[in-house]
Amino acid sequence: MKERILIVEDQFVEADYLSLMLEKKGYTVSGIARSVPEAKELIKEERPGFVLLDIFLKGKQTGIDLARNLAENNIPFVYLSANSNEEVLNAAKETQPYGFLVKPFRERDLFVMLEIARYRYEQSLESRLRREKDLKRKLEVLSKEKGGWKGKLLNMAKVLQVYLAFDCLAIKLKVFKEDSFNGFAFLRIGYDEYQAIGLTELSTISGMSPGKLKDLLASSSADETPGCYTGDQFEKLSVSHPIKQLLAKTFDFQSNLVIPFESSDGFSFSLSFFRRVPDGFNAEQLDWFLHLHEPLIGVFNSIHEEDRRVVLKQNEPFIAVNEMQHSTDFGFDGIIGTSPALLSVMDLVAQIAKQNTSVLLLGESGTGKERIADCIHNSSSRKGKPFVKINCAALPATLIESELFGHEKGAFTGAHEKRIGKFEKADGGTIFLDEIGEMPLELQVKLLRVLQEKEIERIGGKDTIKVDVRIIAATNRNLEKEVAEGRFRLDLYYRLNVFPICLPALRDRKEDIPALCQFFINVYSQKAGLKVSGISDKVLSSMNSYDWPGNIRELEHLIERGVLLAKGHIIQDLPLPKIDKKENGNSDEVLRIKTIQENERDHILSVLRKCNGRIWGAGAAAEILNIPPQTLQSRMKKLGIKKEYIR
Numbered sequence: 001m002k003e004r005i006l007i008v009e010d011q012f013v014e015a016d017y018l019s020l021m022l023e024k025k026g027y028t029v030s031g032i033a034r035s036v037p038e039a040k041e042l043i044k045e046e047r048p049g050f051v052l053l054d055i056f057l058k059g060k061q062t063g064i065d066l067a068r069n070l071a072e073n074n075i076p077f078v079y080l081s082a083n084s085n086e087e088v089l090n091a092a093k094e095t096q097p098y099g100f101l102v103k104p105f106r107e108r109d110l111f112v113m114l115e116i117a118r119y120r121y122e123q124s125l126e127s128r129l130r131r132e133k134d135l136k137r138k139l140e141v142l143s144k145e146k147g148g149w150k151g152k153l154l155n156m157a158k159v160l161q162v163y164l165a166f167d168c169l170a171i172k173l174k175v176f177k178e179d180s181f182n183g184f185a186f187l188r189i190g191y192d193e194y195q196a197i198g199l200t201e202l203s204t205i206s207g208m209s210p211g212k213l214k215d216l217l218a219s220s221s222a223d224e225t226p227g228c229y230t231g232d233q234f235e236k237l238s239v240s241h242p243i244k245q246l247l248a249k250t251f252d253f254q255s256n257l258v259i260p261f262e263s264s265d266g267f268s269f270s271l272s273f274f275r276r277v278p279d280g281f282n283a284e285q286l287d288w289f290l291h292l293h294e295p296l297i298g299v300f301n302s303i304h305e306e307d308r309r310v311v312l313k314q315n316e317p318f319i320a321v322n323e324m325q326h327s328t329d330f331g332f333d334g335i336i337g338t339s340p341a342l343l344s345v346m347d348l349v350a351q352i353a354k355q356n357t358s359v360l361l362l363g364e365s366g367t368g369k370e371r372i373a374d375c376i377h378n379s380s381s382r383k384g385k386p387f388v389k390i391n392c393a394a395l396p397a398t399l400i401e402s403e404l405f406g407h408e409k410g411a412f413t414g415a416h417e418k419r420i421g422k423f424e425k426a427d428g429g430t431i432f433l434d435e436i437g438e439m440p441l442e443l444q445v446k447l448l449r450v451l452q453e454k455e456i457e458r459i460g461g462k463d464t465i466k467v468d469v470r471i472i473a474a475t476n477r478n479l480e481k482e483v484a485e486g487r488f489r490l491d492l493y494y495r496l497n498v499f500p501i502c503l504p505a506l507r508d509r510k511e512d513i514p515a516l517c518q519f520f521i522n523v524y525s526q527k528a529g530l531k532v533s534g535i536s537d538k539v540l541s542s543m544n545s546y547d548w549p550g551n552i553r554e555l556e557h558l559i560e561r562g563v564l565l566a567k568g569h570i571i572q573d574l575p576l577p578k579i580d581k582k583e584n585g586n587s588d589e590v591l592r593i594k595t596i597q598e599n600e601r602d603h604i605l606s607v608l609r610k611c612n613g614r615i616w617g618a619g620a621a622a623e624i625l626n627i628p629p630q631t632l633q634s635r636m637k638k639l640g641i642k643k644e645y646i647r
């Protein structure tokens with residue numbers, strides 16, 4: 001059955017035309033509203049299944065204001081808007097619409113968009129229910145587990161992390177009504193690692209004496225009502241809550257989600273989640289957590305009363321970091337870093353890996369998209385089945401179709417044999433479509449069909465072939481811009497964008513640079529049989545002020561070179577590519593990075609210098625570069641490297 005649709009549009013002609021189009025296709029139009037108050041009235045009278053929402057309306061309030069209300073009421077909506085300025089479009093995007101139609105649009109665009117919006121809505125509902133059931137089950141298992149309260153609460157934090165990303169979970173407890181609350185926190189320090197923050201730790205980290213901290217705790221009101229505090233609201237809350245203010249200042253927290261619980265015997269506790277971003281939580285998450293009342297109380301009730309009393313007596317740190325378990329069933333091997341930006345990515349991967357949903361990986365070149373695609377496949381039930389990668393940018397447009405879907409013998413000139421395409425090869429497993437933004441428009445339609453109908457057709461073939469393939473796509477392009485400029489199909493974009501994961505640029509997670517350096521030093525020094533084991537502080541600090549346009553790949557190559565050229569155990573010198581800061585018309589900084597050839601020339605020259613110009617033999621340049629000596633000689637000729645430059 002088709003949904004009842006509410007049209008919120010202030011232009012009479014457009015609204016009537018829309019209504020006609022929808023009814024012709026069998027939809028029921030539940031009403032037309034010209035302003036936000038009118039829309040709210042109509043929604044109250046009869047809840048629509050979908051809302052088509054213009055941004056600029058009659059009156060002061062805009063469609064974006066109404067969207068927030070719709071999201072809270074879980075009513076899906078699609079924006080209809082003429083091109084607006086970027087600020088408005090960004091604000092609209094933040095309300096997480098199920099679709100966006102740019103006016104003027106064709107009838108066909110409207111219905112495709114409605115289909116996609118419905119699909120996305122169903123997916124999100126289904127996944128919400130599935131996730132809720134999943135979490136309830138895990139919490140129930142946890143409450144039945146034997147063992148002390150330490151492990152139990154830590155495991156609870158780990159279980160919750162997958163469903164609600166947080167940087168810190170503060171837990172407050174009291175056994176009887178007349179007791180005062182006692183609290184501690186789990187601070188996240190790695191994907192699966194937490195540091196327990198008790199009174200002593202907080203005192204050490206914040207520099208405040210334990211006595212003063214106790215006073216602060218006593219003067220802070222208990223979290224008695226559930227709430228979601230973001231941005232300014234969090235700042236206001238902190239003012240009346242000195243202990244939160246201290247936590248915020250010490251750990252840079254900027255948002256807070258609070259859920260208090262009380263069990264019938266007077267035992268009460270509250271969970272207070274913190275994040276380092278101002279918009280870390282939303283009302284939907286709060287609502288979701290309130291559904292988990294029972295199983296969460298179950299976990300706390302399963303802590304023995306004796307144990308509860310022990311908990312409350314603690315003033316000392318009661319969980320030593322080295323007691324923590326580091327178990328994870330996720331294949332994050334070789335993914336280095338513990339920055340909050342990377343941990344958020346890992347959380348999303350952990351959430352989605354086990355589902356069959358398509359994933360869209362976004363991020364600059366070299367940020368690790370392919371690595372993350374590997375992790376998703378290896379942590380899914382498709383592990384052990386084929387994982388087929390295809391780079392859409394590396395193939396000529398004429399070949400991609402046959403690469404993806406295969407061809408029959410004689411399908412075109414040169415098709416001497418039947419060929420199985422990548423989709424068929426990936427049956428039962430995962431296909432990774434790298435650089436999806438480069439896919440030619442005409443092929444995008446075919447890809448959409450595979451996604452919708454889960455079947456392919458070989459070129460020149462008559463039959464359709466069913467395939468069961470999970471799709472992971474990646475791009476370093478701004479797909480929305482590609483859509484706006486007509487190079488990428490809107491319907492395919494919405495179909496792929498069901499679960500986007502955005503990989504942070506290295507410049508936005510510089511705290512991971514030391515660990516990444518160490519990791520690559522170990523890899524390359526082992527590979528080259530060298531004893532390089534570290535990097536000097538001076539080099540690290542110059543790396544910190546560099547912008548890393550090539551991200552982790554660039555860092556990896558630099559370290560490889562640094563290891564080969566190191567004069568001792570420590571890399572003391574690592575010239576970073578020169579970046580000329582020039583003024584352009586907009587006074588933006590323009591980066592000039594060395595070309596690949598310039599880098600290659602530098603690299604070969606420095607290896608040759610290290611070997612005193614020796615090309616042949618053990619420990620000579622060709623061996624270090626891992627290429628045949630003849631190839632090295634021809635590269636030197638091509639790059640204009642002469643013997644006299646070497647010494």
Ligand SMILES: Nc1ncnc2c1ncn2[C@@H]1O[C@H](COP(=O)(O)OP(=O)(O)OP(=O)(O)O)[C@@H](O)[C@H]1O
Pocket residue numbers: 334335336337363364365366367368369370371372434475476519552553556
């Ligand atoms: N977190 C990480 N820890 C360690 N190595 C990483 C990490 N992320 C990426 N790498 C390494 O950095 C290099 C680049 O990663 P990858 O090829 O996955 O990037 P990409 O985003 O897919 O790049 P492109 O868009 O150019 O295809 C690879 O050698 C990869 O192994």
